[in-house]
Amino acid sequence: MPEATLVEAINLALARAMEDDPDVVVLGEDVGVNGGVFRATAGLQKRFGPERVLDTPLAELLISGLCVGMAAQGMKPVGEIQFMGFIYPCLDQLVNHASRLRNRTQGRLTCPMVLRTPHGAGIRAPEHHSESTEAMLAHIPGLRVVMPSSPERAYGLLLAAVRDPDPVVFLEPTRLYRAAKGEVEDNGEALPLDTAFVLREGRDLTLISWGAMLKETMAAAEALSAEGIAAEVIDLATLKPYDEDTVLGSVAKTGRCVIVHEAARTGGFGAEIAATIAERRLSSLLAPVTRVTGYDTVVPMARLEQYYMPSLGRIMTAARRVCQFS
Amino acid sequence: MPEATLVEAINLALARAMEDDPDVVVLGEDVGVNGGVFRATAGLQKRFGPERVLDTPLAELLISGLCVGMAAQGMKPVGEIQFMGFIYPCLDQLVNHASRLRNRTQGRLTCPMVLRTPHGAGIRAPEHHSESTEAMLAHIPGLRVVMPSSPERAYGLLLAAVRDPDPVVFLEPTRLYRAAKGEVEDNGEALPLDTAFVLREGRDLTLISWGAMLKETMAAAEALSAEGIAAEVIDLATLKPYDEDTVLGSVAKTGRCVIVHEAARTGGFGAEIAATIAERRLSSLLAPVTRVTGYDTVVPMARLEQYYMPSLGRIMTAARRVCQFS
Amino acid sequence: MASRRVNQDLPVIARFEVRHRNYVSPDGSITRPLPASASDANLLIALYRAMVLLRLFDKKAVALQRTGRLGTYAVSLGQEAVSVGIASAMREEDVLLPSYRDNGALLWRGVKLEEILLFWGGDERGNRFSGPPHDFPFCVPVGSQAPHAAGVAYALKLRKEPRVAVCLFGDGATSKGDVYEAMNFAGVHKLPVVFVVTNNQWAISVPLRLQTGCETLAQKAIAAGFTGEQVDGSDVVAMRAAAEEAIRAARDGKGPRFIEAVTYRLGDHTTSDDAARYRPAEEVQAHWKKEPIARLRAYLVAQKMWSKADEEQLAAECHERVEVAAERYLATVPRLPETMFDHLYAELPEVYAAQRREVAGGHDA
Amino acid sequence: MASRRVNQDLPVIARFEVRHRNYVSPDGSITRPLPASASDANLLIALYRAMVLLRLFDKKAVALQRTGRLGTYAVSLGQEAVSVGIASAMREEDVLLPSYRDNGALLWRGVKLEEILLFWGGDERGNRFSGPPHDFPFCVPVGSQAPHAAGVAYALKLRKEPRVAVCLFGDGATSKGDVYEAMNFAGVHKLPVVFVVTNNQWAISVPLRLQTGCETLAQKAIAAGFTGEQVDGSDVVAMRAAAEEAIRAARDGKGPRFIEAVTYRLGDHTTSDDAARYRPAEEVQAHWKKEPIARLRAYLVAQKMWSKADEEQLAAECHERVEVAAERYLATVPRLPETMFDHLYAELPEVYAAQRREVAGGHDA
C-alpha cells in the first residue's frame, strides 16, 4: 500500500468521490488552480474542470449557503472553509438550514453536503488560524461532526461524509496534514460515521481524544506503559453522533478515564463525554473523569501557542493522578 | 416596591443605564418607535432620541459589528437581536472580535458591549424563534453569558452587564417576559456577574437550572418537598463565567444533583456542570449527576414544542430516581 | 431623478441606470403600451382570481389566529400582485425560494391552502406540500434563502437544465449580507436566477429610509454586476411582464436579473404586530388607493372582461375553498410527539433512539 | 465603457456613473492638472520615503521569515501607494481600520517597525503599538473590520467629533456581506467614514473576475447609496488626492465615500504562498512597469526634486532603520506563558485563575 500524508489522503478521497459520482462538486476559496492553501484539492480542477472544482468569491456564508442550495437539488457539494477561524459566518446556514432542512420539510428536501475545514493550532499561523471550536458544532441537532486523526481514517471518513445523505462538518487536524503519514489504499471504502476507533487496548485507564491531540495522547499511552500502566486509547473520530458504547464499554473495564482535547475547557466536547460517563457509569468509576484541555483563553499567537495546547507532560500528570486515585 | 414583569424590568434597567451614562446606546431592529417586538425598549427612543436608540437595518452581523466598533471607541452599546435564532450571523464578530479585542491588543482596545436576545421556546412562535444555544456562547473565552430568571435579577444583571468592561451576551427568557412578575426597585443597583443564586435551600438534592426552566424546576422542588425531599435550587444566572463554588458547595452537601436546561442535551451547558461536578466532587456523589434537557433534535414548531421542553414530570422522574439511587 | 456626480472633471469609466415599469395606473387606465402577456384575457383573469383568493385566505387565517387556532401569520394585503405575478411567469420545473410572506406564489404553484395553514399552525408537515417537490419552504431567517437560490441556480447551470431559480425577499432583506453575497456570486457565473425584492416600504417598523440610503433598491444589482429594474409592484400586469422577461433571460443563459417591486404593506407586519404604533393612518390610507386588486378589476371591468356577476361568483367560490381548507386544517390530527425525531437524519443514529423512545413513552407527560 | 441598458423604452429613474482618477503615468509624466497637494514638495518626498521604507522593510521581514525568525508575512510590493497615500491624508485623531497588508498605513501613523515584526512574529504586544491608541490592529478575518468602521463612525458622529474612520480592505473583501452591510449602514446615516478597497487583482489565487461580475469595484458603493471612485492605486499622487477629498467630505458631514484603488500585488500573497502556481510571469512582469515607487521617482527626478544622492542617502537610512528594528524585535523577550490570561477580561474571573496558575507553574512543561 502506498504511503500518504493526511492531506494527501484527503485529496485521494475527494478525487475518488468525484470520480464515482458526478454530483460531487468541490467549492471554496483557492480550491481550484491553486489546489487549496494546504493542497488538499491539488489537481482536482485540472481533472474535473472548473465547474466541478469551483473557486468561490471570498465569502464563507456564501460557500455554506451555496452548499445548501446545491444539496437540496440533489448535488453533493463539498465546501472548503480555509481555516476554522473563518467558519463562524457559516453558522447561520449550518444551524438554521443545513442541519434542519430534512426535518423541517419532513423529508421532502435534504442536505447531503460536506463542509471541510482545517482544525486546530500548532502550525505557528497568524491570528484566528488556530481555532478548535468543534463543541459548538457538535451541539447542533441534525449535523454530523467528524474529525480524523490519521491518513487512513481521513480517507475513509471523508468518503463516508461525502456519501452520507446528511450534512457533515469535516474537521481536518492542520497540525497533522503533513506530519501524519500512513498507508492508504485508494480502494473507495468508507468508514462508519458513528464508530470510535480503539487505537490501543488497555485495562488500567481509558484515554479519549480526537484529531491532532491523538498524537500526544498516543505518546502518553506509550510512556505510561513504560510505567506499567496499560492505557486504552480511543480516537472518538465522530463527535456527532459519537460512539457512546465504545466509550462507556472501555470505562466500565478500566474505571479510569482522561479526556484530551485542544479546545478551551469550558463547554468543550470533553464535558459531554465526561458528563455521560458520570451519568451512566458512575459506579464503575474508580477515579474522577479528568479533562486535559486547552485553556479558557484566546489561543495565543505563535510565541505562546505551545503553552496553550495540552502537552505530553500535562497528559501524563493527569493520567498518573487518575491512576493513583483511590 | 412596584411590580414589574421581566420585560418591564429589562426596560427599566435600560432606561436607568442610559440615564446614568451618555455613552450607552441601544440599537437593533425595531427598537425605536416600535419599542422592540417584545416592548423591551418601549419609550426609550422618545426619551433619549433616535441617535441613542437606533433602528438598524435588518442585519445581525452588522448590529454586532457596530457594537464592537462603538465599544472600541469607548461607548457602551447595547445591541438587540430580535430572536436568538438570528444570532448566528453575529458569531464571527463575537468569537473573532468582541471576545478577544482586549486580549489581542493587550488591553489597548476594549469591548464593553452587550448583546441582548430573547431565549428559548414555549411561546408558540414560528420556525427559528425557539433557540436556546447558550452553550455555543459559553464556550467562547473572553465573553460573558448571562441569563436572568426573574424581574429583579433581569434588572440587576442587565445593569451589571451594561456597566461591565467586557462583552456580555444577555439572554432573556422569552417565555417569562410577561409571565414572570415580581417586585423591582429601580434603584440602579447591579448584581454580580459571577454569582449563582440559591433560590431555595435544601439538603437532599441540588437542582440547577437557568432562565425559563427555573419555573418548572422550582415547581419540582415544591412538589418534591411534599414527598419529603428537600431540594436546593440554584439559578446559575451567569453561565460564563459560572459560579463553580456555589454549585460544588451545594453538591458536596446534598450528594445528588439534577441539571435542567431547555437546550438540546448533547453539548448543552449542563454537560460542563455535570463534568465539573464529576471531576471535582466525585467522592461526594451519592447518585449520578443527571441532566433533564431538551432533546437532540430540532425544536419542533408550536404543535409539538411542549413535548420537546423539559416538563415538570420529567424533572420529577429524574429527581426521584436520583434520590432513590444507592 | 437620482444621480451622483462628483469631480465632474474626471473621466467617466462606467455608467448605470435604473428604469421603471408600469402599465396600469391605480384607476385602471393604461399608462403605456401593454406587454404581450396582457392580451391573454385568461391569464389576466387567472391573476385576478389568485389575488382575490389570497386576500380572502389571509382574512380567514387572521380570524383563525385571533381565535387561537393558528400561530403568528403574515398577510399579503396590498402586495398580492408581487408574488402572484412572479409565480405566474414560472414554469413548474423552475425552483421557487420564497419568503414567509409569499403565500401568493406558493398557492399559484399548487400548494394547498390547508398546507399553508398547517405550517402557520405549527406543523412541519405544511412544508411537505403539494407544490413542486423541488420548491423551497417558506424562509423565516430573513434573506438566508438567497444563497440557496444561487446554489440551486449553479446546480441547474452545471447540469445544463433550462430551469430558473426565483428568489423572493423583502426590502429589509436587502440589508443582509446573505443577499448581497448571493447576488454577487450569481453575477460572476451569470446564473439562471431571478431575485425579487418586494419593497413594501417597511420591515416591521423600520421604514425604507432607515434600511438604506439608496434612491432605489433596483440599483443594488449594480454592485453585483447585473441589471436591476424597478416595477410598480401593485400593477400585476407589470409584475407579470417583468417576471416573464427576467425569467426568460435567465433561462436563455443571459444571467441573473433583479426586480424591485414597489408596493405597500397595507396590513400589520404579522398578527403579532400593531402597525398603528409606528406609522400614520394617512400613509396607509393613501396607499389603499393604489392597491392591486381594485386596480386590475377596474381595468378588467373597463375592458368588459369582468362583471359584477363574475365577482360575486368568484367571492362565493373563494369563500368555499377557504372554508373547506380551514376545516381540513382544523381536522388534521397532530403528529405523534416522537416524530420530532423523524427526518432529523436519513436514519436516526442509535445514540438518539433512546430519546425518541422516551418521548414515545411519555405522551401524557 | 461599461453600461447596462435594457428595455430602452421604459423611463429611467436613476443614473449613476463611476469616474477614474490618475495624474502621474507609469513613466512619471503628468496626465492631467495636478491636485493642490502635489505642489507640496515635502509631502511628495515624504510619500516617496515612506514607500521606499516599506519596500525595504518588507524585504527584511521576508528574510526573517525565510530563516525561521518570523511567522507568515504579507508584503505590499507593488501596492505601496495605496495605504501610504491614504494614511497620509488622515489626521492623528482619525481612526484607522486596516487589513493585514496595510503596514504602510500603520508605519505612516507612527507604529514602530519592531512592533509590526512583533505581531507577525506571533506576539500580541505588537498590537499594543505606538500609533494612535484608538487605531485598530491589523484585521485578519477578511472584511470583518468594515462593520467596526461603521460603528466607530457612528460614535464619532453621535459625539459630534470632527473625526473620520478610514477602513482598508482588499478586492476579495468586497465579496463579504460584512463590507456590504457596513457600507449600507454608513449610507443610511451619512457617516464620517471612508472605505478603501485595494484592488490588487488577486485574492490569493482567485482573480477579480471570479470575485465579482462587476466592471469596477467602485460601483459597489451605488448599492450603499453613495459615491464610489476608481483611482489609479499605483499613483500615490492620485491616492493622496482622492483620500484627501473623501476624508474632507466625510469630516464635513457629507457622508461616506468609497475609493477603489486599482493596483497590483507584485509579490506572493504571503510567505506561505507561491503565486507562480496560479498566475503567469508575464502578467506580473507587465505590472512591474506600473509600480508606484519607480513612477513617483521618475516624476520627482524630472521635477528636480530628487537626486541620485538623495536616493543613496535614503537607502542607507532605511537600511539602518530596518536593521535596528529587526534587532530590537529579535531581542524582545517572549511574554511569560501565563500572560495569555492577561487582558482576557478586565479582571480575570476567579474560576479561571487556577488555569493561569497551572500555566505559571509549568513553564518547563
Ligand SMILES: Cc1ncc(C[n+]2csc(CCOP(=O)(O)OP(=O)(O)O)c2C)c(N)n1
Ligand atoms: C435574520 C432575521 N432577522 C430578524 C428577523 C425578524 N423579522 C421577521 S420579519 C422582519 C422584517 C422583514 O422585513 P422585510 O424584509 O421588508 O419583509 P416584509 O416583512 O416587509 O415582507 C424581521 C426583522 C428574521 N425573521 N430574520
Ligand SMILES: Cc1ncc(C[n+]2csc(CCOP(=O)(O)OP(=O)(O)O)c2C)c(N)n1
Ligand atoms: C474571512 C476570511 N476568509 C478567508 C481568509 C483567508 N485569506 C487570507 S487573505 C485571503 C485573500 C484576501 O484577498 P484580498 O481581500 O483581495 O486582499 P489581499 O490579500 O489581496 O490584500 C484569504 C482568502 C481570511 N483571512 N478571512
Ligand SMILES: [Mg+2]
Ligand atoms: Mg418589507
Ligand SMILES: [Mg+2]
Ligand atoms: Mg487582493
